[in-house]
Amino acid sequence: xxxxxxxxxxxxxxxxxxxxxxxxxxxxxxxxxxxxxxxxxxxxxxxxxxxxxxxxxxxxxxxxxxxxxxxxxxxxxxxxxxxxxxxxxxxxxxxxxxxxxxxxxxxxxxxxxxxxxxxxxxxxxxxxxxxxxxxxxxxxxxxxxxxxxxxxxxxxxxxxxxxxxxxxxxxxxxxxxxxxxxxxxxxxxxxxxxxxxxxxxxxxxxxxxxxxxxxxxxxxxxxxxxxxxxxxxxxxxxxxxxxxxxxx
Amino acid sequence: xxxxxxxxxxxxxxxxxxxxxxxxxxxxxxxxxxxxxxxxxxxxxxxxxxxxxxxxxxxxxxxxxxxxxxxxxxxxxxxxxxxxxxxxxxxxxxxxxxxxxxxxxxxxxxxxxxxxxxxxxxxxxxxxxxxxxxxxxxxxxxxxxxxxxxxxxxxxxxxxxxxxxxxxxxxxxxxxxxxxxxxxxxxxxxxxxxxxxxxxxxxxxxxxxxxxxxxxxxxxxxxxxxxxxxxxxxxxxxxxxxxxxxxx
Numbered sequence: 001x002x003x004x005x006x007x008x009x010x011x012x013x014x015x016x017x018x019x020x021x022x023x024x025x026x027x028x029x030x031x032x033x034x035x036x037x038x039x040x041x042x043x044x045x046x047x048x049x050x051x052x053x054x055x056x057x058x059x060x061x062x063x064x065x066x067x068x069x070x071x072x073x074x075x076x077x078x079x080x081x082x083x084x085x086x087x088x089x090x091x092x093x094x095x096x097x098x099x100x101x102x103x104x105x106x107x108x109x110x111x112x113x114x115x116x117x118x119x120x121x122x123x124x125x126x127x128x129x130x131x132x133x134x135x136x137x138x139x140x141x142x143x144x145x146x147x148x149x150x151x152x153x154x155x156x157x158x159x160x161x162x163x164x165x166x167x168x169x170x171x172x173x174x175x176x177x178x179x180x181x182x183x184x185x186x187x188x189x190x191x192x193x194x195x196x197x198x199x200x201x202x203x204x205x206x207x208x209x210x211x212x213x214x215x216x217x218x219x220x221x222x223x224x225x226x227x228x229x230x231x232x233x234x235x236x237x238x239x240x241x242x243x244x245x246x247x248x
Numbered sequence: 249x250x251x252x253x254x255x256x257x258x259x260x261x262x263x264x265x266x267x268x269x270x271x272x273x274x275x276x277x278x279x280x281x282x283x284x285x286x287x288x289x290x291x292x293x294x295x296x297x298x299x300x301x302x303x304x305x306x307x308x309x310x311x312x313x314x315x316x317x318x319x320x321x322x323x324x325x326x327x328x329x330x331x332x333x334x335x336x337x338x339x340x341x342x343x344x345x346x347x348x349x350x351x352x353x354x355x356x357x358x359x360x361x362x363x364x365x366x367x368x369x370x371x372x373x374x375x376x377x378x379x380x381x382x383x384x385x386x387x388x389x390x391x392x393x394x395x396x397x398x399x400x401x402x403x404x405x406x407x408x409x410x411x412x413x414x415x416x417x418x419x420x421x422x423x424x425x426x427x428x429x430x431x432x433x434x435x436x437x438x439x440x441x442x443x444x445x446x447x448x449x450x451x452x453x454x455x456x457x458x459x460x461x462x463x464x465x466x467x468x469x470x471x472x473x474x475x476x477x478x479x480x481x482x483x484x485x486x487x488x489x490x491x492x493x494x495x496x
Contacts, residue, residue, distance in 0.1 A: 009370045056371070080367060088370040119328060122257045122336040123304070127371055 004072060005063045005095040006079075011086040012056040013126045013235065019050040027051075027087060031062070034082040038075075039068035048101045048108065048242040049191075054234035056127060058111075059090070059241040063101045099244075107171060107243040109187040112200045112236050117180035128181060129200075129236030135207035137182055141175045142213035143206040144184070146220060147199065148173055154223040156199050157192040158231070166192055166223075185240070194231050202229035252320060253311045253343040254327075259334040260304040261374045261483065267298040275299075275335060279310070282330040286323075287316035296349045296356065296490040297439075302482035304375060306359075307338070307489040311349045347492075355419060355491040357435040360448045360484050365428035376429060377448075377484030383455035385430060389423045390461035391454040392432070394468060395447065396421055402471040404447050405440040406479070414440055414471075433488070442479050450477035 008031070016024025020032075028045060035043050047062040070078065075092035083089065098104075113128040115121055120130035147156075150169040157166055170188040177183075184200060202219065205211040211229075219227040256279070264272025268280075276293060283291050295310040318326065323340035331337065346352075361376040363369055368378035395404075398417040405414055418436040425431075432448060450467065453459040459477075467475040 011370050011373075076367070085368075085373055086370060088367050088373075090367060119324070119336050119338060120333075122259050122334060123375055125259075125333055125336075 001065050001067055001097070003063055003065050003095045003097045003099055004075060005061060005093050005099060005101065006075065006089055007091040007093075008057065008060050008062065009088050009090055010057050010060065011126070012051060012054050014086060015053065017050060017053045017055070018047055018057075018060070024053075027060075030084055030087055031079070034079045035064070035066075037082045038078050039066060039070060041066060041068060046101050048105045049239075051237075051239055052194075052234050055237045055239070056235075057239040060239050061101045061105070061242040061244075063095055063099055065097070101242070104244055105190075105242050106245065107187055107189060108191060109185060109240040109243075110191065110196045111238045111240050112184045112186075112196055112232065113238070114182045114200075114204070114236060115180060116182060121180075124181075126235055127238065129233045131204065133204075133208050135182060135204070136209065137175055137177055137207065139209070139213050140182075140203045140207045143203055143211070143216035144173045144175060144199075146214070146217035151220055152223055153192055153195055153220070155219045155225060155228045156195050156202070157225060158194040158198070159225050161193045163192060168192065168195075196237055197232045197234065198225075198228050198230075200232040200236070204232065205229045249313050249315055249345070251311055251313050251343045251345050251347055252323060253309060253341045253347060253349065254323065254337055255339040255341075256305065256308050256310065257336050257338055258305050258308065259374070260299060260302050262334060263301065265298060265301045265303070266295055266305075266308070272301075275308075278332055278335055279327070282327045283312065283314075285330045286326050287314060287318060289314060289316060294349050296353045297487075299485075299487055300442075300482050303485045303487070304483075305487040308487055309349045309353070309490040309492075311343055311347055313345070349490070352492055353438075353490050354493065355435055355437060356439060357433060357488040357491075358439065358444045359486045359488050360432045360434075360444055360480065361486070362430045362448075362452070362484060363428060364430060369428075372429075374483055375486065377481045379452065381452075381456050383430060383452070384457065385423055385425055385455065387457070387461050388430075388451045388455040391451055391459070391464035392421045392423060392447075394462070394465035399468055400471055401440055401443055401468070403467045403473060403476045404443050404450070405473060406442040406446070407473050409441045411440060416440065416443075444485055445480045445482065446473075446476050446478075448480040448484070452480065453477045 018027045045062045045064045076089045079089045115128040115130045154166040172187045266275045293310045293312045324337045327337045363376040363378045402414040420435040
């Protein structure tokens with residue numbers, strides 16, 4: 001028995017999220033079906049975390065234990081030929097038997113992208129949230145700064161969060177302008193349910209002058225979901241990478 | 249009665265081409281339906297040219313005559329609210345009654361994009377042709393140079409071309425590398441059926457060393473479709489812009 005780690009990208013548009021659900025097409029189901037076709041094994045894979053319906057991944061990571069003798073370097077191409085075109089395996093690598101893609105993860109980076117153009121860029125419409133408002137990116141950047149560090153993120157979590165503790169650490173958070181697009185990149189040791197989307201929904205209020213940048217600090221300190229802004233649409237969100245060594 | 253010109257972008261993935269067909273969803277049908285909903289007029293629009301199934305447009309142009317009193321600057325937003333999300337009107341402008349988006353066009357620019365990555369970029373899979381071969385872009389660039397100027401492009405046209413004459417002028421043609429992507433931009437006074445795709449299919453042979461760059465000149469001079477390479481997949485092709493003044 002050995003343990004294989006896989007980096008996978010997917011277009012979340014036509015999935016009901018990563019994780020197996022009673023209804024709807026999921027990334028996990030498609031990957032488990034592809035593994036079954038390839039190795040004949042009925043395996044449950046473990047991902048670094050679920051992503052919601054409509055959310056994308058550039059570099060999601062999962063792992064699974066297998067008795068197969070297929071060489072590790074063959075898994076990526078062999079799975080890709082058995083997967084639908086909206087899932088692309090990027091790399092397969094051997095990991096210790098103790099490795100667990102969720103429990104071993106040290107940091108995750110997400111990106112949320114806003115398209116501020118008058119009309120949406122049709123080619124990125126499924127990967128960017130079209131919000132044709134004039135945004136004060138400087139104010140948003142200042143507001144985002146209040147979230148960096150170790151904090152209780154209850155205000156920026158869905159009331160449906162099932163986690164007992166809401167303290168997480170944001171290591172880095174930045175806003176990058178690229179023409180009419182505004183990207184937020186955010187890296188932390190873990191993210192609560194809807195956390196990145198609620199942060200972006202609240203920052204959009206700051207960008208439009210509905211909230212002062214300092215309000216981000218006040219909302220954080222208030223520890224109540226009711227204080228923060230709306231949950232931004234899922235399709236602007238992409239899981240960029242998962243890091244497993246704390247120095248990366 | 250007045251004449252309105254429109255610049256429109258569309259994702260060709262889920263269309264059976266631009267032009268109305270007996271079967272399948274077309275861009276023209278969707279736009280004509282949106283005009284009917286907006287102004288109550290059953291109008292046939294004229295585009296700068298058809299695009300095939302799977303081919304995209306950043307800046308296709310069409311025009312139509314209307315008796316509607318809706319101000320020109322309202323047409324873009326008013327049509328967008330009545331169009332499916334894979335068609336986005338970018339601009340509406342008044343044109344002289346004599347303007348015809350096809351007959352008045354002076355130059356068109358197309359882009360064809362190859363994804364040479366080991367595995368496809370999942371987010372651009374519908375806009376780039378995944379061809380994971382090592383390409384000699386310098387040789388392709390040299391080969392492409394043979395096509396610039398006024399030539400008979402019979403070798404680079406489908407045998408199903410219905411045009412009586414195959415002489416066209418290519419004003420500019422260039423290859424641009426962007427990481428693992430290779431873009432061909434090509435500007436001419438008109439393009440024959442499948443012309444850009446056959447040029448790219450043949451250049452891919454040059455890039456892989458199956459043909460010498462000079463062969464592009466020999467194929468051109470031979471005036472026979474049988475001499476050229478395969479027709480590259482439609483989804484890598486995008487109509488970038490249509491120019492109406494000869495100095496633009």
